[in-house]
Amino acid sequence: MRFETSTIKDIAKALGLSTSTVSRALRDRYEISEETKKLVLAYAEKVNYRANPIARSLKERRSYSIGIIVSEIANNFFSQVINGIESIAYDRGYHVIISQTHESYKQEKLNVEHLASRSIDGLLIALSSETQDITYLRNLYSKGLPIVFFDRVPEDFDTHKVIANNFKGSFDATEHLILSGKRTIAHLTNSENLSITKERLKGYQAALAKYHIEFKPELVKYCQHGGMHSAELEQAVKELLPYKPDGIFISSDRLTTGCLMALKKTNPEVAHKIAIAGFTNSNLVELFSPSLTSVKQPAFEMGQVATELLISMIEAKREITEFETKILDTELVRMQKNIGNRFL
Amino acid sequence: MRFETSTIKDIAKALGLSTSTVSRALRDRYEISEETKKLVLAYAEKVNYRANPIARSLKERRSYSIGIIVSEIANNFFSQVINGIESIAYDRGYHVIISQTHESYKQEKLNVEHLASRSIDGLLIALSSETQDITYLRNLYSKGLPIVFFDRVPEDFDTHKVIANNFKGSFDATEHLILSGKRTIAHLTNSENLSITKERLKGYQAALAKYHIEFKPELVKYCQHGGMHSAELEQAVKELLPYKPDGIFISSDRLTTGCLMALKKTNPEVAHKIAIAGFTNSNLVELFSPSLTSVKQPAFEMGQVATELLISMIEAKREITEFETKILDTELVRMQKNIGNRFL
DNA sequence: GACGTTTTTGGGAACGTTTGCACACTTTTT
DNA sequence: AAAAAGTGTGCAAACGTTCCCAAAAACGTC
Structure with missing residues (x-):
């Protein structure tokens, strides 16, 4: 069963016109008399004509x-x-x-x-x-x-x-952590392939540099699957904690929420003691506990x-x-x- | 500019066959010799033939x-x-x-x-x-x-x-609130038009009835826009609080998170004193504060x-x-x- | 009133498929 | 050996559009 609609042909037949004329009237193209155009448009309206987008696509090749x-x-x-x-x-x-x-x-x-x-x-x-x-x-x-x-x-x-502006976003977030007194700031980020990973890392490094805090590669953890697997995140958190970070800057939406979850699950006692700043566009951040500073993208x-x-x-x-x-x-x-x- | 692909016609021409034969070989329909089929399939593979779904749609009318x-x-x-x-x-x-x-x-x-x-x-x-x-x-x-x-x-x-199973989901959630000692349980819900609103209200009422708690219509607040506007939710919360509910059962995802937000924003001092149970499929519930009991739909x-x-x-x-x-x-x-x- | 010009209309091909029908060829049946 | 049945292939129409080309109609000019 298929639901049927009237076609240009139907209109043409009903009005005693050719399909070309009807098409022109409907698409308002080429020269066509006001009169016929009105006639066609009125009739099309009456029978609730809808152009078949598939036919149009085939013809126009898009x-x-x-x-x-x-x-x-x-x-x-x-x-x-x-x-x-x-x-x-x-x-x-x-x-x-x-x-x-x-x-x-x-x-x-x-x-x-x-x-x-x-x-x-x-x-x-x-x-x-x-x-x-x-x-x-x-x-x-x-x-x-x-x-x-x-x-x-x-x-x-x-x-x-x-x-x-990933560089600036990361710089601001990291600087914010520094200005609130944090000194051992870890960075949890996405796979190394991604452009955002590189740019955000640079912002993080620049902020550290500005305040003369040494950049420590071991404080940076990459997540190959972007935090799609909780095991990946828990592992990253587990590897990070021994360095006793007092702040973490996280570089993507999924990772930010995932990291909070992992922290809360595996180390609830420290979850609230580490300041967190991360990229996220979640409109629920205000509900999160531990709470965090977020970098929102437009x-x-x-x-x-x-x-x-x-x-x-x-x-x-x-x-x-x-x-x-x-x-x-x-x-x-x-x-x-x-x-x-x-x-x- | 349009990116071009080979068509059935091209294949037919190249192989000296008719389009019908090629089509049949590709679609594996009707009687066709193994030989030609293999020939066509191999060539199609070679030129990376992709059937044009638009043409097919037009023909098949779907x-x-x-x-x-x-x-x-x-x-x-x-x-x-x-x-x-x-x-x-x-x-x-x-x-x-x-x-x-x-x-x-x-x-x-x-x-x-x-x-x-x-x-x-x-x-x-x-x-x-x-x-x-x-x-x-x-x-x-x-x-x-x-x-x-x-x-x-x-x-x-x-x-x-x-x-x-909206009735049961609501019943369970409400019963859970009752069993944890709540007696003044409000119900924040969607527009009255919706089927889910009616069914969930019934579940809520049934749970109250089972424990001989009187149903009070003034404890039920409907949100016409399903919580799309925060003003709507804040108003609902504001109207509910004077009744001093010790529990709230909320009937949809958006409303649940919205209500938490509204509570936290307008009455942070009571937000953590009211037990909340609500429908939500958020995978971040564990991060929420105040925390809540959730009804997850499959x-x-x-x-x-x-x-x-x-x-x-x-x-x-x-x-x-x-x-x-x-x-x-x-x-x-x-x-x-x-x-x-x-x-x- | 014959001619050119402009405006309006129609015929028909094309887009890339699918498929009913006819035909040719092969195989089976009688 | 002829008829019947079966198999593989091609022709051509169709799906609903758009648009080139040409024909027809309307108009203007001398």
Whole structure:
């Protein structure tokens, strides 16, 4: 069973016109008399005509859909980015197809290829933490698929990119920990492959340097799977604690909440004694205990900007040669001592 | 610029066959010699042939895509449902298009109609808290669009539905509050329109009745917008507190976290003195302070079951007349006194 | 009133598939 | 040996659009 709608042909037949004329009237293209146009439009309205997007796509060789690849939607940062993407895409007549990698390279490749075969017009992607080899993306790109990266971007890929000011965000967060008296500040971060990992590490180091605190590599712990496995996090925490950090700067949403959980589970007695600052866009931070200082990314805006760039690529008349990397400022939300840690 | 792929025609030409033969070889349909099939398959593999899903959709008059309507993806319950949906859909060759209502009826209608005009093959929907009039859904349904409801379902709509055992979940949560000594138990809930609101209210009332606690209507507060606006929640909390409740049972994910926030913001001094039990699928509950007892819905499974039902409808050969309402059990996760509230 | 110009309309191919039908060839049956 | 049945292949139409090209109609000009 299929639900049927009227087509251009039906309208043409009913009105004694040709399909070309009806099409022109509906799409308001080419020269067409006011009269016929009104006639057609009125009739189309009456029978509740909806153009079949599939037929249109086939003819125009584009689907008016864009693919989104994120690690998971159950992550406030990404869901906010998606909201930003949708806000622009729908206005411009595109719909979006969301795919999750769960931080797996294999899944990422599979999803991208599935999307590409579904004939998306363009791709918005934040790389998975496992991803190192992006030749599959280069192939698609060189075949003409427009791609815009956001958040987790590759270094040498000539296209538009949108990222947060990771250096500054990290610097601010680390500085905040230092200014509140912490001196042994650990850094829990994502896989070394990721751009955000490198940039955030630099911010952390710069802040330490500014206050003449020695950078100790052993205080930095990388999580290959971006905190998708709790065992990974618990292990990292376990390895960090012997150095008796009085502060931890954490570099991503998932890791931040995961680290709090791990601390609370494995070492509840110290959980409240370590100051925590981390990247997170969770809108529940105020509920967390232990409480923390958070670095919020302009996720919604990031989605918007990335989408505008992508659509400009999709609709570009000629080859684009100049690409930009937009950098958006983060916001530091300081721990609310009066509420969160009042029981300390 | 468009990225090009080889088509059936190209293969046919290259191999000196007709498009029909190639199509049959690829789709493995009808009688076709092993030999030609192998030949075609090998060549297709070589040129990395991907069937154009748009052409196929046009021909077959179906898009192999299903629409999902939820209130928001930044909600663990819904994002888990979506994961469940995807796990089944992708296996069966469908892709999904997600739309958010943000609890607005207008947005819901707009999104559904947009999806329908995008020729989805079926729809999975959890109604928005504002929704009362679903004639627009009835229209689509009567025109032949398969629809399966989950979580928030309408009463008199003859189709498959998947819900949690809301009555039992609420009963258990309320009973848990009673057994831990609470006697003035408020109930913060969603808009009165929703099925889940009614069912959960009944569970709450039944638990009170079992322990001979009088049901007081003034202890029940409805939130029309499902807690999307913090003002709404703060108002509800403000109206509830004068009755000095020693427990609150909350009936949805968004409301649960929102209520904690509101309590903490407006009345931090009592926030930790009121026992809270609420529906939530957040995987961060263990971090919350004040801590709470949560009713977890089998979200992933709900998505899976709903999708299986939907696909069975889509692929049904003849009209379906028997519909089922699947009811899945919830899980009560008791507050961890030793961790969450150790500072009380 | 014949001609050119502009405006409006229709015919029909194309996008990439799937599939009913017909045909040719091979094998089986009588 | 002829008829029947079976097997593999190709032709062509269809899905619902868009758009090039040409035809027709309307208008203006001398």
